Amino acid sequence: MAHRVLAVDDSLLMHKAIASTLRDTEFELVAQGKNGEEAVELYVEHRPDLVLMDIVMPKLSGKEALKKILALDPSARVIMISSLGTDDAVTECLQAGARRFVQKPFESQQLLNAMRSVLRHP
Numbered sequence: 001m002a003h004r005v006l007a008v009d010d011s012l013l014m015h016k017a018i019a020s021t022l023r024d025t026e027f028e029l030v031a032q033g034k035n036g037e038e039a040v041e042l043y044v045e046h047r048p049d050l051v052l053m054d055i056v057m058p059k060l061s062g063k064e065a066l067k068k069i070l071a072l073d074p075s076a077r078v079i080m081i082s083s084l085g086t087d088d089a090v091t092e093c094l095q096a097g098a099r100r101f102v103q104k105p106f107e108s109q110q111l112l113n114a115m116r117s118v119l120r121h122p
């Protein structure tokens with residue numbers, strides 16, 4: 001059965017890149033959001049197996065959305081995808097419970113490897 005994925009990013013280009021990466025894989029993109037508020041709402045609505053989350057977004061950042069989602073569901077699997085490579089925000093997300101960090105721009109195989117790795121280590 002396909003692993004259900006929620007992708008949240010304020011960039012339409014990134015949504016397209018994620019959608020094309022997941023096409024014809026064991027992952028199914030069940031919902032896409034464009035800010036942290038939508039991330040929390042869509043998480044509650046869909047309860048995905050995996051969340052791909054940008055950090056810098058309007059309304060509510062990915063970092064805050066991550067914390068809210070983990071407060072609702074401590075077993076949530078969230079991978080941060082951001083261009084903030086060495087930023088403190090990345091460290092803070094990992095300390096808060098994000099499972100992986102993937103640097104933008106990403107190679108498809110790199111993202112899929114991170115996703116598979118997270119599912120193997122629940």
Ligand SMILES: [Mg+2]
Pocket residue numbers: 009010011054055056057
């Ligand atoms: Mg962004």
